[in-house]
Every structure is written in C-alpha cells, then in structure tokens.
Amino acid sequence: MGATTLKDKVIVIGGGAKNLGGAMARHYAAGGARAIVIHYHGKATRTAAEETAAAVEAAGAQALLVQGDLTHVGVVTDLFDRAIQAFDHIDIAINTTGMVLKKPFAAISENDYDKMFAINAKTAFFFMQEAGKKLVDGGKLCTIVTSLLGAFTGYYAIYAGSKAPVEHFTRAAAKEFGERGISVTAVAPGPMDTPFFYGQESDDAVRYHQTAAALSPFTQTGLTEPQDIVTLVQYLVTEGWWITGQTILANGGYTTK
Numbered sequence: 001m002g003a004t005t006l007k008d009k010v011i012v013i014g015g016g017a018k019n020l021g022g023a024m025a026r027h028y029a030a031g032g033a034r035a036i037v038i039h040y041h042g043k044a045t046r047t048a049a050e051e052t053a054a055a056v057e058a059a060g061a062q063a064l065l066v067q068g069d070l071t072h073v074g075v076v077t078d079l080f081d082r083a084i085q086a087f088d089h090i091d092i093a094i095n096t097t098g099m100v101l102k103k104p105f106a107a108i109s110e111n112d113y114d115k116m117f118a119i120n121a122k123t124a125f126f127f128m129q130e131a132g133k134k135l136v137d138g139g140k141l142c143t144i145v146t147s148l149l150g151a152f153t154g155y156y157a158i159y160a161g162s163k164a165p166v167e168h169f170t171r172a173a174a175k176e177f178g179e180r181g182i183s184v185t186a187v188a189p190g191p192m193d194t195p196f197f198y199g200q201e202s203d204d205a206v207r208y209h210q211t212a213a214a215l216s217p218f219t220q221t222g223l224t225e226p227q228d229i230v231t232l233v234q235y236l237v238t239e240g241w242w243i244t245g246q247t248i249l250a251n252g253g254y255t256t257k
Contacts, residue, residue, distance in 0.1 A: 002183075002241030006234065007032035010087045012080065014039045014070060014127055015097035017049035019194040020144065023226040024094060024233065025052050029061035031234065037064045037083040037090075041097075062087070070097055071118040076126045080134040092237045093131035096144045097123055098163070102200040105157050112158055120162035128173050128184070138181040140237035143170065144229070147190045147251040167247045174245030183244035185236045190224040190251025197223070214253025224251055 003009070006028050015021040017040035025036045036056045040049035046067070053063035064086050068075035083090050099119040101112060124143050131141045148160035149167065166186055174184040191197050191209040198206065210222030219225065232250050236243060249256055 003238050005032055005238060006092075008034045009091040010035045010037070010083065010089060011092040011094065012037040012039070012083050012090055012131075014079070014093075014095035014123075016040065017045040017052055019096075019196050020189075020192065020226050020229060021094075021096035022048065022052045023230050024096070025063075026055045026059065027227075027230045028234065029056040029059035029063075033061045035062040035064065035087045037066060037079070037086070039066050039068070039070070039079055039097075041069060042067060070123040070127065073126045076123070076130050080130045084134060089136050090131075090134055090139065091136055092140045092142075093127070093135060094142045094144075094233060094237070095124060095127045097127075098144065098146075098196075100146075100159050100196060100200050102155050103158065104155060108158050116158045116162040120159070121165045124166045125169055128169055132173060132177045132182065135177075135180075135182055140241060141173065141177070141182060141184045142233050142236055143186045144233075145186045145188045145247060147188045147249045147255050149188055149247065150249050150255040150257040170247060171245045178244065183236070183241045185243060185245075186247040187229060187233055187236070188247055188249045188251070189229050190249075190254035192229070193221045193223040193225055209254075212254050213251055216252060219252070224254075228252075 011033050013021050013025055016025045016038035025038055029036050038049055049065050053065055056063040066079050066082050070076050143166050145163045145166050148156050170184050170186045216222040
C-alpha cells in the first residue's frame with residue numbers, strides 16, 4: 001500500500017501558506033505531486049498563500065487555495081470537499097496548523113484555554129476525522145505536534161497540553177483507518193527556525209534552544225530546520241507507510257520520551 005514517490009499525488013495541507021506548511025507545499029510540488037490544496041486561515045496569510053500557490057504551479061503541480069477557520073467543523077468539511085471537487089480524490093492529508101502560547105500556569109485564562117484547545121486539539125481531531133472519511137484507500141495522514149510532549153518544563157502547559165490529545169487521536173485513527181490501508185502519524189518537531197518559534201521567545205531562551213539539542217553544533221541555527229521535517233513527513237507518507245499510530249519526536253536530540 002506504500003507509494004515510493006509523491007508522483008501524481010493530490011495533497012491537502014492544513015496551514016499550507018507559510019512556514020512549515022509552505023515549505024511542504026513547495027517541496028512536494030517539486031517532488032512530482034499532481035496537486036497541492038493549500039489551506040490558509042485568513043487575510044493575514046492570503047499573500048503568503050498566493051506566493052506559495054505560484055511556487056507550486058511553477059514547479060509543475062496544480063494549486064488550489066482554500067481559506068477558512070478550521071476550528072469550525074463545517075470549514076474542515078468544506079476544505080476536503082473542495083479538494084475532491086477540484087481533483088476527484090485526495091491521497092495525502094497533512095495538518096500543520098497550530099498556535100503556541102508561552103505563559104505561566106497561573107496566568108492562563110479561560111479564554112486562553114478555550115482558544116488553544118480549539119486550534120490545537122479540536123482542529124486536529126476533525127481534520128483527522130474528515131481525512132478518514134475522504135482519503136482514498138491506502139491514503140496517508142500526518143499531523144504536526146511538538147517535541148514539548150517529551151519535555152519536563154514550565155510555561156508551555158497550555159501549548160503542549162493542547163497538542164497532547166493528538167497522540168491518542170493518532171493511535172485511535174491508525175487502528176480504525178488501518179483496515180483501509182491508511183497510515184496515520186504525528187511528527188513532533190523541536191524548536192524550529194521559523195517565525196512561529198521566535199515570536200514567543202526571549203533572546204535568552206532562543207540562545208538556550210539553539211544549543212539544547214545533541215546535534216545543535218552541526219546545524220546553521222542550532223534549531224530544527226523546516227526541511228528536516230518536510231523530508232521526514234514525505235518519507236512517512238510514501239515509503240514509510242508501515243509506520244502508523246506513532247508520534248515521532250524529530251528534534252536532533254532536544255528531548256525524548
């Protein structure tokens with residue numbers, strides 16, 4: 001059931017406009033995908049989404065932009081339905097959406113809690129549910145989480161806590177979708193060299209993270225690079241299909257379980 005390449009695949013990427021999702025869209029288009037469906041949240045990311053779509057098409061793939069707030073289940077359904085309307089089927093679904101919040105435990109508000117769980121847990125659950133309904137037999141599903149799931153640290157209770165349910169969603173979905181040959185994985189990057197990381201961290205924290213991984217001295221930034229995750233996910237949704245129900249911490253030795 002495992003493909004060896006991305007050739008002719010139709011791929012839906014939640015949060016595909018920029019950062020990690022945008023890097024995936026570009027790389028997978030260059031790798032032979034037939035079409036990339038690029039989800040983006042709203043006006044703030046529209047320009048980035050359009051630039052990514054142009055790069056996808058320049059690489060020889062078709063691009064479809066779909067805007068919407070994936071914390072609403074109807075929007076998730078619409079994303080998958082529009083992909084099928086445009087390209088007949090979906091081979092691979094990847095969800096990179098997420099929100100990070102670094103805040104002391106005592107300072108987290110009810111609104112913080114509700115917002116973070118809506119974006120990081122609810123969106124992930126219903127994206128996976130819809131993928132289970134709409135992927136072709138033998139399809140592939142991957143969700144991006146965080147290596148903080150393996151960390152013993154403060155200040156990230158609501159971020160890591162709202163990502164933690166995805167580990168069990170992944171196991172349950174893999175068990176249930178496996179009868180159709182669908183593999184389900186989660187990838188947990190370490191601190192990554194994107195604006196998503198730097199916006200939450202002080203200069204001192206950035207310097208710490210840049211030296212915290214075992215392999216940090218062998219990288220330009222000391223951090224996880226988006227391309228490290230792009231190629232890992234590509235492997236999981238092609239030759240690595242036999243890996244299912246797993247959360248893989250990909251962080252250069254930053255932390256483990």
